[in-house]
Amino acid sequence: xxxxxxxxxxxxxxxxxxxxxxxxxxxxxxxxxxxxxxxxxxxxxxxxxxxxxxxxxxxxxxxxxxxxxxxxxxxxxxxxxxxxxxxxxxxxxxxxxxxxxxxxxxxxxxxxxxxxxxxxxxxxxxxxxxxxxxxxxxxxxxxxxxxxxxxxxxxxxxxxxxxxxxxxxxxxxxxxxxxxxxxxxxxxxxxxxxxxxxxxxxxxxxxxxxxxxxxxxxxxxxxxxxxxxxxxxxxxxxxxxxxxxxxxxxxxxxxxxxxxxxxxxxxxxxxxxxxxxxxxx
Ligand code: NAP
Numbered sequence: 001x002x003x004x005x006x007x008x009x010x011x012x013x014x015x016x017x018x019x020x021x022x023x024x025x026x027x028x029x030x031x032x033x034x035x036x037x038x039x040x041x042x043x044x045x046x047x048x049x050x051x052x053x054x055x056x057x058x059x060x061x062x063x064x065x066x067x068x069x070x071x072x073x074x075x076x077x078x079x080x081x082x083x084x085x086x087x088x089x090x091x092x093x094x095x096x097x098x099x100x101x102x103x104x105x106x107x108x109x110x111x112x113x114x115x116x117x118x119x120x121x122x123x124x125x126x127x128x129x130x131x132x133x134x135x136x137x138x139x140x141x142x143x144x145x146x147x148x149x150x151x152x153x154x155x156x157x158x159x160x161x162x163x164x165x166x167x168x169x170x171x172x173x174x175x176x177x178x179x180x181x182x183x184x185x186x187x188x189x190x191x192x193x194x195x196x197x198x199x200x201x202x203x204x205x206x207x208x209x210x211x212x213x214x215x216x217x218x219x220x221x222x223x224x225x226x227x228x229x230x231x232x233x234x235x236x237x238x239x240x241x242x243x244x245x246x247x248x249x250x251x252x253x254x255x256x257x258x259x260x261x262x263x264x265x266x267x268x269x270x271x272x273x274x275x276x277x278x279x280x281x
Contacts, residue, residue, distance in 0.1 A: 014065060015259065016045035018057060019072035024199075024224070027070050029276055030252045034264045042067070042260075051078065058082040061099070062106065068259040069099040071108075076137045080108060089113040093144040094170070095137055098255045109258060112141035115251025116221075117149055119242045120188065123217050129153045129186030131176070131215075133206040134193035135163040138221050142192055143171045157181045158193075182207070185214035189234075192221050196228030198280070205229040212237035223248045224277050249273055 017027045031044035049057045051074055058079075061069065071079055076095040080086065083096065084105040090096045096108035120127070130146050132139050135158035146154045154173040158164040161177060168175035176184060195204040207213055207230060218234030223244030234241045249269045256264050 011041050011043040013042040013067040015042060015068045016047045017070040017072060018047045018049040018075060020048050020050055022046050022048050026273055026276055031256060033272055034256050038262050040260060054078060070255060071097050071099060073137060083108040092148060093140045095140045098258055100258050110141055111251040111254030113145045114254055115247045116142050117145045118250045119246035120219060123240050123242060124187060127151055127187035130188045131155045131184050131186055132190045132192050134158055135167040139167060139192040142190055143173060147171055155184060182211040187215055188217040188219055189213050189215045190219045191230050196230050197222045198224045203229060205233060207233060209233060216240060217242060220244050221247060226277055245273060
């Protein structure tokens with residue numbers, strides 16, 4: 001129930017996102033929109049937190065009536081040391097993107113895992129061979145999502161071979177030299193680098209642009225812009241494509257449901273985020 005005195009809105013529950021930088025985050029838009037749509041008396045803030053402020057943030061979280069937190073770069077792995085309990089997806093991925101309370105304990109979950117898998121499963125029922133471009137935080141959720149759902153062969157490649165090899169070893173996957181990646185073929189090729197992202201390397205492609213990928217599905221985790229050079233390459237080769245927007249909205253639906261027990265409408269959320277991205281300078 002919304003407490004309101006003379007038109008003043010007094011939310012009952014507080015949520016927010018921590019990370020740095022947070023300027024571009026669409027999570028406040030999504031969750032505040034969701035609260036409004038479903039008539040929940042809740043509000044979601046943007047909380048920039050530097051890595052050295054993480055212990056103080058956790059102390060505040062354990063003191064103040066904060067009901068849930070989204071976690072993004074650079075805290076997804078380091079925050080795990082401060083939590084009481086973890087979901088299997090968080091433990092297996094070695095990364096957390098959602099905090100919530102259950103029975104007085106502070107839990108960490110990783111909704112990126114299902115957020116990544118759901119759009120892929122709509123395109124391919126049982127992929128067997130996958131390659132991940134990039135070996136950072138997002139690659140961890142992708143790796144566990146693929147391996148946990150029974151994909152037989154997962155190959156990691158990154159510009160830093162040591163990182164690719166170490167990450168692959170941790171998950172029992174294989175790795176390939178970055179310069180050799182154009183020779184690989186399989187079912188699904190995933191971009192987990194920022195190449196193609198607005199304001200960063202928007203014209204860049206993580207795949208050699210003169211080599212059509214030999215796969216069924218090209219999946220870009222980058223969601224801004226909606227169409228990247230990587231997705232355009234896939235479309236030009238006649239392949240199925242999945243834009244990062246699909247994972248982004250799907251992981252947000254997972255967070256919202258953990259916090260409220262309620263489901264956001266995927267189609268309406270897609271329209272909201274698409275129009276926000278189109279209006280982003
Ligand atoms: P991250 O931890 O910084 O890792 C990025 C990876 O890309 C690293 O392997 C990095 O290599 C590599 N890389 C960076 N710049 C590169 C370049 N110029 N050439 C080749 N490789 C490069 O980032 P992240 O959290 O994994 O995120 C990766 C991307 O996924 C971002 O664009 C992010 O927005 C997107 N993402 C999307 C969703 C979604 O819901 N759609 C969720 C999470 C992330 P080094 O280690 O050598 O720097």
